[in-house]
């Protein structure tokens with residue numbers, strides 16, 4: 001396959017999983033980081049939670065079992081892409097430690113780089129942002145099983161990076177993750 005003209009492609013791939021509560025800032029950071037990496041010549045794919053659920057996991061809900069299946073599916077796809085030189089950014093809640101560990105193990109078994117970033121925005125801030133009005137709906141009793149409100153979130157014990165987005169600009173948060181990638185040879 002011929003590479004597009006322009007900046008030379010950068011070939012090292014890997015998965016960067018951004019885990020955190022709804023409205024923590026996962027998608028915003030992934031989109032900002034993707035633009036920055038693409039400008040540097042990287043092949044980048046963002047596997048957004050909502051898009052993947054529509055395309056690949058439409059059969060799944062938000063039970064523990066379904067979330068685990070969803071996370072493992074996304075991990076499988078990201079591993080394939082990353083093995084072929086793509087930097088895969090995954091802004092997906094992934095609330096259970098065991099599912100996240102399974103994805104990490106799967107990448108290790110394939111010899112593919114994997115970084116976990118905990119977007120550790122406190123639930124009060126997330127509920128205040130409430131980008132999709134989910135916290136309001138949960139508080140009003142219209143939905144249940146919302147991560148962080150009335151469904152579990154197992155915070156990572158030893159992520160590669162933990163970031164606090166409150167009192168930070170989006171650009172500062174993107175820069176923090178970009179610095180991690182640089183340190184680990186992924187940018």
Ligand SMILES: Nc1ncnc2c1ncn2[C@@H]1O[C@H](COP(=O)(O)OS(=O)(=O)O)[C@@H](OP(=O)(O)O)[C@H]1O
Pocket residue numbers: 021022023026027049050053062066067068070071091092093094095132134144145146147151
């Ligand atoms: N009950 C409940 N709990 C959590 N999230 C909910 C729920 N219902 C819908 N949504 C919306 O779906 C997005 C979460 O999908 P994910 O695939 O990231 O979740 S998971 O990893 O399978 O738990 C999530 O997207 P983000 O807000 O971007 O995190 C929500 O918008």
Ligand SMILES: Nc1ncnc2c1ncn2[C@@H]1O[C@H](COP(=O)(O)OP(=O)(O)O)[C@@H](O)[C@H]1O
Pocket residue numbers: 020021022023024025026027028029091129131164165166168169170171173
């Ligand atoms: N430092 C920051 N990093 C990321 N998002 C931030 C930051 N400060 C404020 N925000 C805002 O928080 C919201 C996060 O929404 P989103 O990225 O959709 O969250 P998630 O994907 O985790 O559900 C956006 O409106 C974003 O502009």
